[in-house]
Amino acid sequence: MKQDYGDNILSLEDIHTYYENIHALKGITCTIPQGSIVCLIGANGAGKTTTLLTISGVESARRGRILFEGREIEKLPPEKIAALGIAQSPEGRQIFSRMSVLENLEMGAYLRKDKEGIQKDMEWVFSLFPVLKDRHRQMGGTLSGGEQQMLAIGRALMQQPKLLLLDEPSLGLAPKIIEKIFETIQEINKNGMTIFLVEQNAHMALTTSDIGYVMETGRIVLEDDASALLENEEVQKAYLGE
Amino acid sequence: MLGQEIKKLVVYTIFLTIIILPMLGFTGGAEFQAKRAFVVLGVGVALLVLNLIVKVIRSHRPLPEHDQPSITERIADRLHQIPKIFTIGPLLLAAVIFPLVANNYMIDVGITCLIYVCLGLGLNIVVGLCGLLDLGYIAFYAVGAYSYSLLNLTYGFSFWAALPIGVVLGMICGCIIGYPTLKMRGDYLAIVTLGFGEIIRLVLNNWDDLTAGPNGLFGMKRPPLYYPAFEEGGLEMVTYYLTSLPGLFYFILVIVILTTIGVNRLDKSRIGRAWIAIREDEVAAELSGVPTTWIKLLAYAMGAGFASIAGAFFAAKLSYVNPNFFLFMESCIVLCIVVLGGIGSIPGIIIAGFILIAVPEVFRELEGFRMLAFGAIMTTMMIIRPEGLIPASRRKRELHHRRDEAERGSK
Numbered sequence: 001m002k003q004d005y006g007d008n009i010l011s012l013e014d015i016h017t018y019y020e021n022i023h024a025l026k027g028i029t030c031t032i033p034q035g036s037i038v039c040l041i042g043a044n045g046a047g048k049t050t051t052l053l054t055i056s057g058v059e060s061a062r063r064g065r066i067l068f069e070g071r072e073i074e075k076l077p078p079e080k081i082a083a084l085g086i087a088q089s090p091e092g093r094q095i096f097s098r099m100s101v102l103e104n105l106e107m108g109a110y111l112r113k114d115k116e117g118i119q120k121d122m123e124w125v126f127s128l129f130p131v132l133k134d135r136h137r138q139m140g141g142t143l144s145g146g147e148q149q150m151l152a153i154g155r156a157l158m159q160q161p162k163l164l165l166l167d168e169p170s171l172g173l174a175p176k177i178i179e180k181i182f183e184t185i186q187e188i189n190k191n192g193m194t195i196f197l198v199e200q201n202a203h204m205a206l207t208t209s210d211i212g213y214v215m216e217t218g219r220i221v222l223e224d225d226a227s228a229l230l231e232n233e234e235v236q237k238a239y240l241g242e
Numbered sequence: 243m244l245g246q247e248i249k250k251l252v253v254y255t256i257f258l259t260i261i262i263l264p265m266l267g268f269t270g271g272a273e274f275q276a277k278r279a280f281v282v283l284g285v286g287v288a289l290l291v292l293n294l295i296v297k298v299i300r301s302h303r304p305l306p307e308h309d310q311p312s313i314t315e316r317i318a319d320r321l322h323q324i325p326k327i328f329t330i331g332p333l334l335l336a337a338v339i340f341p342l343v344a345n346n347y348m349i350d351v352g353i354t355c356l357i358y359v360c361l362g363l364g365l366n367i368v369v370g371l372c373g374l375l376d377l378g379y380i381a382f383y384a385v386g387a388y389s390y391s392l393l394n395l396t397y398g399f400s401f402w403a404a405l406p407i408g409v410v411l412g413m414i415c416g417c418i419i420g421y422p423t424l425k426m427r428g429d430y431l432a433i434v435t436l437g438f439g440e441i442i443r444l445v446l447n448n449w450d451d452l453t454a455g456p457n458g459l460f461g462m463k464r465p466p467l468y469y470p471a472f473e474e475g476g477l478e479m480v481t482y483y484l485t486s487l488p489g490l491f492y493f494i495l496v497i498v499i500l501t502t503i504g505v506n507r508l509d510k511s512r513i514g515r516a517w518i519a520i521r522e523d524e525v526a527a528e529l530s531g532v533p534t535t536w537i538k539l540l541a542y543a544m545g546a547g548f549a550s551i552a553g554a555f556f557a558a559k560l561s562y563v564n565p566n567f568f569l570f571m572e573s574c575i576v577l578c579i580v581v582l583g584g585i586g587s588i589p590g591i592i593i594a595g596f597i598l599i600a601v602p603e604v605f606r607e608l609e610g611f612r613m614l615a616f617g618a619i620m621t622t623m624m625i626i627r628p629e630g631l632i633p634a635s636r637r638k639r640e641l642h643h644r645r646d647e648a649e650r651g652s653k
Contacts, residue, residue, distance in 0.1 A: 058528055082531035096522035107519050111531035
């Protein structure tokens, strides 16, 4: 059984999203408690990325409600949602490759006006990912895969979000770097930020998270505490390869 | 190595023969002018042989330890280091002196160059900064030109009164093409904008009642200047119409300077940053809170606005417009200016504007060969220097860092 984690920062209620005629999300319902790490695992094409993009407003839900801090956001454009405090680090390390690392981070703070706060957060991002500080003048596109992932997360953090959405932070990275990134994710969470994580690397995601959701072809098929899911036989068979 | 080079030489020679002999041999009549054709072919082949010799000599020299930046890149580097006053000052001085020493033909070409620089700077916003490929850009130039012509001929609006109206109309047209294409990119966008450019031209060509069709409109007043004069009845404003070529040259020079300052400001602003972010990755820009819809429409509107200014000036200068001034070819030339100059680079575009407009004039003597020379220069440029004449500092830095990386990797 799921434990009670207190107030939900975000809840999705029966979300349906379509790409033209393809029914990508077929009624997603899930909740993300304040201050937790929640992960959504599932195979390729299950609709994980679509779920995140629907939350951020890049894709629009045809049916259902999304509540962020009690406010309906499913009809808002992406920039309004970003302004409310939801930041997303997109899949496949979509950084601005012909901008320097510094400029990438500054783009993250695009909506912010508080110069001191931006400077402080910049320092914080550099302390989380010291390699970014070493390369702050380098073009984003010339970074290695792991560094680009760090930059994408850093850029999202520069938005000073209340909820951080991470789309496959482990994609295409070496095991050692994946570990480092997940450690940092936990550190960010300890700072009080709620994190919603989408992953194919089920083992890493579930050991890091508090709550887990399992997704299959546009539907959520399982939800439980992450530790319970790790023990779940079906999950072990399908996603943990045991 | 040598064998391969010789093979290349033979292939190129055959290629040149096929192109040059018929093209230069049969100018003006059916008679084959062997001497002229073979002289040009000889020069071409000699250049190829020289190239081969240089290559062979180079291959015998030991490789330099560090990958030296190419000479043009070094020049660009230097240019960025020199304080602006020393680079811009002499350029401006040259521009100011130019009409005093040049003949009317040269001034006329100079004016055309400046008009195209203005167009290039405007298109740079759409293509260079925002990354939206626009093949129908000349349509906004046409809108500016026809707005002034119609307002002046029908209602007697002066240039200064018609200019803002033309700019606003141009911006509206920019938004009209921008809105339906918001979700398009690359090839699709190029095709739609191409179609839009043709639509505008065809409307101008066929709406006889308004635009006089292919006959065009004529008799527009030149741009006026007003200055105060003391007369019997007190202070009076005297209108002076700029009819002389040097006067018009200075006028468009001022427009280009203002455009350059404007585009430069935009480039460095928050909006400019947002445009570049959209060019790099639209979804990521959206997620960072950039209102992509508005910012993209703004790019179209700003680009169209600058083209309208150039168009209004063009109509006023010539006192004549007809739809054939606004062919697809013109859009292509403006796009070439942006690409050749270095996408996103303001100084590059200014230089490319002069090269692309002035070079065909220089080659006028070559007759049928002229556009071929033009094409050859473009092709060669894109092969040897894809980043443009003066790459934008952003691009240059990127290349610079690549080199740093390579050096670090080799240690």
